[in-house]
Amino acid sequence: MEERGSPDGDPARSLEQGPEGPDTPIQVVLRVRPMSAAELRRGEQSVLHCTGAKTLQVSPPGGGPEVAFRFGAVLDGARTQEDVFRACGVRRLGELALRGFSCTVFTFGQTGSGKTYTLTGPPPQEEGVPIPPSLAGIMQRTFAWLLDHVQHLGAPVTLRASYLEIYNEQVRDLLSPGSPRPLPVRWNKTRGFYVEQLRVVEFGSLGTLMELLQMGLSRRRSSAHTLNQASSRSHALLTLYVGRQTQVPPVDPGEPPTGGKLCFVDLAGSEKVAATGSRGELMLEANSINRSLLALGHCISLLLDPRRKQSHIPFRDSKLTKLLADSLGGHGVTLMVACVSPSAQCLPETLSTLRYASRAQRVTTQPQAPKSPMAKQPQRLETEIAQLREENHLLRSQLGRMDPKGMSSLGVRWDVERACAPRDPAVAPFPAVSGLSGTRVAWAQRNLYGMLQEFMLENERLRKEKSQLQSSRDLARDEQHILAQQVHELERRLLSACCLHRPGLGPAPLCPCATGPAPSCHALPPLCACPCCRLCPLCRVPPAHWACPRRELHLPQVFGAKAPDGMTLPARPPPWAPPCSSPGSAKCPRERSHSDWTQTRVLAEILTEEEVVPSAPPLPMGPPRNMSPVLRGGAAVPNLARRLEALRDQISSSLRRGRSQPPSHEGTRSPSRVLPPC
Ligand SMILES: Nc1ncnc2c1ncn2[C@@H]1O[C@H](COP(=O)(O)OP(=O)(O)OP(=O)(O)O)[C@@H](O)[C@H]1O
Numbered sequence: 001m002e003e004r005g006s007p008d009g010d011p012a013r014s015l016e017q018g019p020e021g022p023d024t025p026i027q028v029v030l031r032v033r034p035m036s037a038a039e040l041r042r043g044e045q046s047v048l049h050c051t052g053a054k055t056l057q058v059s060p061p062g063g064g065p066e067v068a069f070r071f072g073a074v075l076d077g078a079r080t081q082e083d084v085f086r087a088c089g090v091r092r093l094g095e096l097a098l099r100g101f102s103c104t105v106f107t108f109g110q111t112g113s114g115k116t117y118t119l120t121g122p123p124p125q126e127e128g129v130p131i132p133p134s135l136a137g138i139m140q141r142t143f144a145w146l147l148d149h150v151q152h153l154g155a156p157v158t159l160r161a162s163y164l165e166i167y168n169e170q171v172r173d174l175l176s177p178g179s180p181r182p183l184p185v186r187w188n189k190t191r192g193f194y195v196e197q198l199r200v201v202e203f204g205s206l207g208t209l210m211e212l213l214q215m216g217l218s219r220r221r222s223s224a225h226t227l228n229q230a231s232s233r234s235h236a237l238l239t240l241y242v243g244r245q246t247q248v249p250p251v252d253p254g255e256p257p258t259g260g261k262l263c264f265v266d267l268a269g270s271e272k273v274a275a276t277g278s279r280g281e282l283m284l285e286a287n288s289i290n291r292s293l294l295a296l297g298h299c300i301s302l303l304l305d306p307r308r309k310q311s312h313i314p315f316r317d318s319k320l321t322k323l324l325a326d327s328l329g330g331h332g333v334t335l336m337v338a339c340v341s342p343s344a345q346c347l348p349e350t351l352s353t354l355r356y357a358s359r360a361q362r363v364t365t366q367p368q369a370p371k372s373p374m375a376k377q378p379q380r381l382e383t384e385i386a387q388l389r390e391e392n393h394l395l396r397s398q399l400g401r402m403d404p405k406g407m408s409s410l411g412v413r414w415d416v417e418r419a420c421a422p423r424d425p426a427v428a429p430f431p432a433v434s435g436l437s438g439t440r441v442a443w444a445q446r447n448l449y450g451m452l453q454e455f456m457l458e459n460e461r462l463r464k465e466k467s468q469l470q471s472s473r474d475l476a477r478d479e480q481h482i483l484a485q486q487v488h489e490l491e492r493r494l495l496s497a498c499c500l501h502r503p504g505l506g507p508a509p510l511c512p513c514a515t516g517p518a519p520s521c522h523a524l525p526p527l528c529a530c531p532c533c534r535l536c537p538l539c540r541v542p543p544a545h546w547a548c549p550r551r552e553l554h555l556p557q558v559f560g561a562k563a564p565d566g567m568t569l570p571a572r573p574p575p576w577a578p579p580c581s582s583p584g585s586a587k588c589p590r591e592r593s594h595s596d597w598t599q600t601r602v603l604a605e606i607l608t609e610e611e612v613v614p615s616a617p618p619l620p621m622g623p624p625r626n627m628s629p630v631l632r633g634g635a636a637v638p639n640l641a642r643r644l645e646a647l648r649d650q651i652s653s654s655l656r657r658g659r660s661q662p663p664s665h666e667g668t669r670s671p672s673r674v675l676p677p678c
Contacts, residue, residue: 023364026334027072028357029088030056032342033114034077039343046342048350050076058351061344069354071361077342081134084118085141088335094146096333097242097260098157101367104263104327105138108357109339110349111269112228118337119266120217123230138337139213139238139264146240146262147206158243158259161209162200163216166319167234168288174216174236175199185322192330193315193322200241213238223282225271232268233285235292235320239263265324267293270349292318297356303329304362331368336360391452483644490647497651
C-alpha cells in the first residue's frame with residue numbers, strides 16, 4: 001500500500017510547543033464527513049477508512065490499488081464538532097495570536113464536503129434561530145474560548161474583527177452597511193497585502209462577535225446546486241485582531257495596529273460543473289472559484305519545491321493568494337482543515353483534495369511575532385537620541401554665533417536657557433546612549449522636539465514673509481521704473497531750460513541745425529522732431545554718448561572748469577544715461593547708484609537755484625528689517641510721485657522765469673523755440 005506521508009506529530013501538540021524553529025510546516029487535519037442522507041439514499045459506497053489517528057486509507061471501488069495518506073490528525077465522520085475543535089489545536093493558535101503571531105485556519109475541499117459546517121456549523125434551520133451549541137463550529141468555539149481567556153489575562157486587550165468575501169474575484173466587505181462594493185487589495189512593505197477601506201469593528205463581548213459573524217454569514221453569497229443546498233459561492237475571511245495594550249504610544253501614526261491576528265478562511269469548494277449541474281451565474285461563479293483554487297494550488301506547489309522556494313511565487317495571480325500569501329509563505333502560523341466526502345462518487349475530487357493537503361503540509365512558514373512597541377522602543381530611542389544629540393550640537397553652535405537681541409527681534413521665542421540647560425551634568429540629556437534613564441529620554445524628547453517644532457514653524461512663517469516681500473518688491477520696482485522714466489524726462493527738460501537761461505554762462509553754441517544736420521550718434525532721445533532737440537542739453541553740441549571721450553568737456557562748457565560753489569562734478573554718466581549694450585565692457589556706464597541721484601539733485605539745484613525735492617533713489621539692496629512688506633513697497637512709490645510733482649512745478653516755474661527774462665545774447669534762440677512744447 002502506498003502511503004503519502006506527513007511530518008509526524010499531533011497538530012495540537014506541535015502547536016502547543018509553539019513555532020520555535022525558523023521553518024514551521026503548515027499543520028493539516030483531515031476531516032471525513034459522514035455520508036449524507038442523499039448519498040445513503042443513492043446507496044453510494046464509502047471508500048475512505050481511518051486506519052489510525054493520523055492515517056487514512058483509500059480503497060477504490062472495483063479493487064484498485066489502495067492508497068494511504070498521513071496527516072497531523074485524521075477525524076472520521078463520527079467525530080463531534082468539539083472533537084474537531086480540540087484536535088485542531090485552535091486554542092493554541094489563539095494564544096499565539098495574543099503573543100503577536102499572525103495565525104490562519106482555513107478549510108479546503110470539494111463542494112459539499114463539510115468546510116462551512118466545520119468552521120461555523122450547519123446553516124440555521126430558520127432565519128434568526130441560532131444553531132444548537134453542540135453543532136457550533138471551530139469559529140464560535142474559538143470566539144468563546146478567546147473572550148473567556150482574555151478576561152482572565154489581567155491585562156487589557158483590544159479585540160476587533162473584519163469579515164470579507166472574495167466573490168467572482170472581487171473583495172467585498174461583509175460588515176459594512178449598504179450594498180457590498182468591491183474593495184482594492186493593496187500591498188506595502190510593512191503590512192504586505194491588505195484590503196483598503198475594509199471595516200474593522202471593535203467588540204468587547206461574545207454576543208457582539210456572534211452578531212458580526214451572523215451578519216457576515218447572512219450576507220455571504222450562497223446558492224443551491226446538485227451537491228449542496230447551501231453552497232458557498234465565495235471565499236470568506238473573518239479576521240480577529242488581538243492587540244495587547246501597552247503604555248507606550250504608537251511609534252508612527254501610519255503604522256498598522258500591532259498585535260496578533262487570527263484569521264478563519266472558509267474557501268469555496270472546488271466543483272466539477274458537470275457534476276453540480278451549474279449553469280449561467282452558477283457556472284461563472286464555479287469558474288472563478290476553480291481558477292482561484294488553482295492559483296492557490298500552484299503557489300503551494302512552488303512553495304514546497306526547495307529549489308524554487310527562494311524564487312518568485314505568483315501570489316499576485318488571484319485575490320485569494322494575495323490575502324493568503326503571509327499564511328502560506330510568510331511569517332504566519334497556519335492550520336489547514338481538509339474536508340472530504342467518503343462517497344465513492346466523490347473519489348476523484350477526494351483524491352485531488354488529499355494530494356493537495358498532502359503537498360500543503362510540506363510547505364513551511366517562518367513564524368515571526370511583530371515586535372511590540374515596547375520591544376521597538378529601546379532601539380528607536382537610541383536612534384532618536386543620536387539624532388537629537390547631533391541636532392543639539394548644531395543648535396548650540398548656532399546659538400553661540402547668534403545675537404540674542406537679533407533673535408528676539410526676529411520673533412524667535414524659544415528658550416535659550418532651556419536649550420543650554422542640559423550642560424548641567426545632573427540633567428545632562430546626552431550621556432552615553434545606553435545609560436539613558438526614562439526621565440532623560442523624556443526630557444530630550446519634550447524639549448528638543450519642542451524646539452525643533454518651533455524652528456519649523458518659524459521657518460514656515462519666514463518663508464511666507466519672504467515670498468510676500470518679493471512680490472511687494474517686484475511691484476514697487478515696476479512702479480519705480482515707470483515713475484523714474486517720467487522723472488528722467490522732466491529732469492532733462494529742466495536742465496535744458498535752466499542751462500539755456502542761466503545768466504553768465506556764456507553763449508550756447510549755435511544749433512547745428514543752422515549749420516548742418518545733427519550727427520546720428522546722439523545718445524538722447526529726441527524731445528520733438530526738431531533737430532535742435534537732438535543736442536546735448538548742457539553743451540549744445542551733439543555728443544555721441546555720455547560715455548564718449550569728450551564727455552569731460554561737456555560740463556566745463558556749461559560751468560567752466562569748476563562747478564559753482566567749488567563743487568567738483570565727476571566725469572561719469574548722469575543717471576539718465578542710456579544703458580550700455582555690452583555690460584561689463586570698459587566703456588559701459590556702471591549701474592545707476594544712489595549717489596547718481598544725489599548728483600542729479602545737486603545739479604538741478606545749482607541750475608535752478610531752488611531746492612529740489614530728492615529724486616527717488618533705487619531701493620536699497622536689503623530691505624529694512626522692521627518694515628512690513630506693504631509699507632516698504634508703498635513708500636517708494638509715493639516718494640517718486642512727490643518727486644515727479646515737484647519736478648513738474650520746477651519746470652513750470654523755470655519756464656515762466658525763462659519767458660520773463662530777455663535773451664542774454666544775440667543769436668541765442670529763445671527758450672520757447674528751443675524747448676519743445678510740453
Ligand atoms: N460532519 C458533518 N456532520 C453532519 N453533517 C455535515 C457534516 N459536514 C457537512 N455536513 C452537511 O453537509 C452539507 C454540506 O456541508 P457544507 O455546506 O459545510 O459543505 P461545503 O464544503 O462548505 O460546501 P460548499 O463548498 O459548496 O460551500 C451540509 O448540509 C452540512 O450540514
